[in-house]
Amino acid sequence: MIVLENVTKIFPRTRTGKAVAALKEANLEIQPGAFLVITGRSGSGKTTLLNLAAGLTRPTAGKVLFHGEDWWTLPDRIRSLERARKIGFIFQFPSLLPSLTSLENVALPAFFDLSEDAREAYTRARELLCSLDLGDKLGAYPRQLSAGQQQRVVIARALLGRPELLLADEPTSDLDDQTECEIMELLKRIHENTRTTIVLVTHSTQPVRYGTQSIHMAAGQVIPGPMAGDDAVKLL
Amino acid sequence: MDVYRFALRNISGNPFRCLVVVLCAGITAGMLLASTLILLGAGQSLSKAIHRLGADIIVVPESAAAQVESALLLGHATNAWMPAAAVGQAAVVPGVQAVSYQIHLATLKNASCCTVSNMFLMVYDPETDFVVTSWLEKNLGTGLGLGEAVGGSNVFTPAGEKNIKVYGYPITLRGNMEPTGTGLDSSLFLTLETALEIARESVIRAEAPLVIPEGSISTIMIKVRPEYDIGSVARQVAARIPAVKALAAPEMFQSQRAELEGLRNGVILLLVITTGFSLVLVGLVFSMALNERRRELGVVRAIGAPRSFVFRTLLVEAGFLGFQGGAAGSAITILALILFRRLIIATYGIPFLTPSLPMMMILIAGSLTGSLSGVLLAALIPAYRISHEDPTIAMRE
Numbered sequence: 001m002i003v004l005e006n007v008t009k010i011f012p013r014t015r016t017g018k019a020v021a022a023l024k025e026a027n028l029e030i031q032p033g034a035f036l037v038i039t040g041r042s043g044s045g046k047t048t049l050l051n052l053a054a055g056l057t058r059p060t061a062g063k064v065l066f067h068g069e070d071w072w073t074l075p076d077r078i079r080s081l082e083r084a085r086k087i088g089f090i091f092q093f094p095s096l097l098p099s100l101t102s103l104e105n106v107a108l109p110a111f112f113d114l115s116e117d118a119r120e121a122y123t124r125a126r127e128l129l130c131s132l133d134l135g136d137k138l139g140a141y142p143r144q145l146s147a148g149q150q151q152r153v154v155i156a157r158a159l160l161g162r163p164e165l166l167l168a169d170e171p172t173s174d175l176d177d178q179t180e181c182e183i184m185e186l187l188k189r190i191h192e193n194t195r196t197t198i199v200l201v202t203h204s205t206q207p208v209r210y211g212t213q214s215i216h217m218a219a220g221q222v223i224p225g226p227m228a229g230d231d232a233v234k235l236l
Numbered sequence: 237m238d239v240y241r242f243a244l245r246n247i248s249g250n251p252f253r254c255l256v257v258v259l260c261a262g263i264t265a266g267m268l269l270a271s272t273l274i275l276l277g278a279g280q281s282l283s284k285a286i287h288r289l290g291a292d293i294i295v296v297p298e299s300a301a302a303q304v305e306s307a308l309l310l311g312h313a314t315n316a317w318m319p320a321a322a323v324g325q326a327a328v329v330p331g332v333q334a335v336s337y338q339i340h341l342a343t344l345k346n347a348s349c350c351t352v353s354n355m356f357l358m359v360y361d362p363e364t365d366f367v368v369t370s371w372l373e374k375n376l377g378t379g380l381g382l383g384e385a386v387g388g389s390n391v392f393t394p395a396g397e398k399n400i401k402v403y404g405y406p407i408t409l410r411g412n413m414e415p416t417g418t419g420l421d422s423s424l425f426l427t428l429e430t431a432l433e434i435a436r437e438s439v440i441r442a443e444a445p446l447v448i449p450e451g452s453i454s455t456i457m458i459k460v461r462p463e464y465d466i467g468s469v470a471r472q473v474a475a476r477i478p479a480v481k482a483l484a485a486p487e488m489f490q491s492q493r494a495e496l497e498g499l500r501n502g503v504i505l506l507l508v509i510t511t512g513f514s515l516v517l518v519g520l521v522f523s524m525a526l527n528e529r530r531r532e533l534g535v536v537r538a539i540g541a542p543r544s545f546v547f548r549t550l551l552v553e554a555g556f557l558g559f560q561g562g563a564a565g566s567a568i569t570i571l572a573l574i575l576f577r578r579l580i581i582a583t584y585g586i587p588f589l590t591p592s593l594p595m596m597m598i599l600i601a602g603s604l605t606g607s608l609s610g611v612l613l614a615a616l617i618p619a620y621r622i623s624h625e626d627p628t629i630a631m632r633e
Contacts, residue, residue: 011629048628056538057628077542084540091631095535099249111238112540157539 001165001197002030002053007062009048009220022048024220025062032164035191035198037208040217046201047092049217050167053199054087055079084112088158088196092170095154096142102129103138106157113161121160128156132186148179155186166190168200172207184210239545243552253525254557257611260514260521261561265607266569267510271503272599273573274580276591278496281417285309286485290367291336291457293470294483295326301481304340304455311356311388311419313342317452322477323364326456329472331464336364339431340454341446349404349442351394356423357402359431359448366459368425376411380427386411388421400424404441405434417590458482511610518614522554526622533622534630543623550619551612558611562604569603570596 009023023045030036030053040046051057052064055071064071071079089095096105103125110121129138132152142150151171158166168187172180188210191198200207208214216223247254285308296304300316307314320337327335339359343350360368362379372379372386380386385400385407392409393399399406407426415421426434431448438446460469470482526533533546573580573590591599622630 051628054538057626077544080537080540080542080545083538087540089535089538091535091538093531093631095531097532097536099245104245108536109539111242112542112545 001032001067002028002199003063003065003068004028004049004052005063005065007052007059007064009045009052009057010060021220023052023059026220026222028215028222030197030199032197033195034213035188035211036200037211037214038199038201038217039203039205039208039214040201041203044217045220046203046217047169048220049222050169050199050201053165054083054089054167056083081113084109085161086164088161088163088166090151090154090158090166090168090171092173094142094147094150094174096150096157098142101139101141102134102145102153102156105142105153106160109157109160124160125156128159129153132156147174148176148182151175151179151183152186155183155190159190162194164197166196166198168198170202171200173203180206239548239552243549243556246549247553247556250525253521256521257518257554257557258561258564260518261558261607261611262565262568264511264514264610265562265565265603267507268606269566269569269599269603270573271507272603273569273591273596275496275500275503276595276599277417278499280591282309282496284414284416285418285420287416290370292460292466292485293458293473294485295322295456295458295473295477295480296454296483298479298481301483305483307340307356308420309418311422312354313340313356314454317449317454318456318480320451320453322480323453323456325477326458326473329469329476331461331469331472332458333461334364334366334459336361336366336457337453338455338457339428339448339452341431341448343402344442344444347443349401349438351397351401352391352422355391355402356419357431358420358423358425359428360425361428365457367457371413372410380410380425380430382427382430382433384408384410385424385426385430386413387425388413388423389415390421391424403434403438403446405437407434456480511606515610515614518554518611519618522550522615522618526550526618530622530625530630531632534625534627537627538631547619547623550623551615554611554615554619555608558608559604561611562607565607566600566603570600 004026007023007026008021011020011022026045026049028049038046038049048057052059053066055064055066055074058072066082074082096102097108100108103122106125106128107118107121110124111118126135126138129135132155134149134152134156137145137149137153142153145153151174155171158168166187171187172183175183184207187198187200190196191212198211200211202208295318297316297318300314303314304316306312323335323337326332337360341357341359343352343355343357345354347353358368362369368386369379376386383406387409389412391400391412399408401407402424407424407430413420413425431446435446435448438444458469458473460466466484467487470484473482474480536546537543577590590596
């Protein structure tokens with residue numbers, strides 16, 4: 001599904017004026033149906049890898065292929081459409097739009113895909129929110145929700161387009177232990193029920209047990225994790 | 237949810253930014269509309285005043301030429317006289333087709349014998365007049381009889397009264413002329429016969445008598461034959477009649493035109509400064525607001541919004557705010573111009589005629605377009621920059 005070929009990402013300017021190599025000649029293949037957990041310390045390049053996989057940022061060197069096609073040979077409109085249709089995002093930080101209700105936040109990605117029907121999008125968003133026990137929060141704004149509720153709305157948004165790939169960037173970092181468990185169980189359930197490919201990035205080793213594979217990252221390099229031998233993940 | 241609804245929801249989430257942008261757009265639109273309205277209204281008013289005076293050349297006493305011009309525009313009688321014999325002298329100048337004269341009088345100030353205090357009375361001779369008479373024939377079908385008058389557009393008979401009292405003499409108002417935006421709109425036009433009757437009666441009816449100096453007139457009105465040059469005929473008239481100034485109609489109201497020109501330059505400078513300042517401020521506010529929203533916009537891009545969607549959303553937001561500000565600014569400007577019309581006239585010493593409704597609509601549309609374009613222009617660079625930024629960098633902020 002996703003192939004990284006000799007991918008290097010250098011951020012040219014930082015506040016110190018020095019270029020930072022966030023990822024160094026990474027080679028990785030993620031097969032459909034995997035639940036890959038990427039662990040590593042802050043600054044190890046996990047989030048950069050996730051963003052590269054989603055075609056959000058252009059690699060400094062190397063190629064990132066999505067279904068065999070280089071993200072960066074596609075025009076922005078097509079790249080964005082592919083993301084809206086096939087990729088769901090769960091961010092580490094509060095990522096709901098403050099001026100939209102829960103229902104509108106969840107339905108939002110559908111409006112970037114002009115082929116989507118608005119009524120259908122709202123119906124699906126409502127169903128998703130109800131299935132995540134947020135049926136009574138459809139009209140609530142993000143500021144009216146707890147951190148855990150907000151993250152469940154984000155998960156609902158990520159699932160709206162029945163994505164092939166779910167990218168989760170430290171989705172539980174701001175949550176208490178109980179809510180963290182609930183969110184991880186939810187992701188596991190989604191993976192088991194829908195066979196959606198999930199790539200989860202975390203600085204903790206706890207979530208590794210929820211995944212089917214894992215890799216570790218350090219100083220911008222990919223290192224095989226405890227379950228890296230699985231067929232679904234290949235370190236090329 | 238389309239771009240427009242999405243933009244509207246974003247606007248409602250940031251009241252400070254909205255207020256600043258709406259204010260800037262309002263000031264730009266208001267300035268644009270006010271300056272255009274005043275300059276256009278004043279220019280139109282001068283043209284209408286010349287047309288209303290209806291002569292190719294107006295001869296006035298040399299010593300009081302400027303005062304007479306100003307008096308005609310602002311509707312105040314002056315105490316400037318010249319000998320009536322000058323009419324005959326003007327009539328024989330080659331190129332003169334018709335000659336008439338006017339006597340300028342005024343009602344008493346704060347006197348119970350005069351319905352309107354200090355009202356400008358323009359007296360004409362029906363035997364020779366070619367200005368008021370033609371208007372009367374066209375609009376009323378007949379000339380004015382004894383005790384009758386026509387008024388400017390602002391003259392009316394008070395409620396419950398049958399006539400207007402001038403030095404205690406009842407004057408019947410036969411009709412009103414079209415507005416010119418000048419003092420002529422508050423003036424009364426009457427025949428020499430009526431004026432002399434008022435003067436006679438005023439001795440017993442008024443608090444003070446109306447005095448018309450015998451053998452004196454205020455202005456001479458000259459119509460020039462079409463084949464003659466107005467300017468050269470005016471020069472000949474001035475050369476033949478001592479102590480007068482012959483003003484060719486196209487050259488009349490020079491001091492007011494100069495005032496208008498000065499005002500125009502000042503207004504343009506002020507407009508450039510205000511618009512420039514507003515554009516910079518709107519640009520800064522947009523940049524600040526977009527910097528605050530970088531992460532949010534990065535998320536929107538990450539979940540599937542193309543650059544064009546983000547760019548259009550931001551421009552639509554700017555457009556909504558620009559339009560709101562422009563509409564509010566235009567509405568306030570029009571209200572202020574209506575309320576402070578007299579103050580503007582008094583301050584600048586220029587007449588002002590409110591443009592017609594279609595012209596007003598065009599000017600409002602123009603000022604709205606101006607403010608809208610300004611806000612869009614100011615938002616263009618920040619919107620382009622943020623929509624083309626790498627979403628991962630935007631989300632990291």
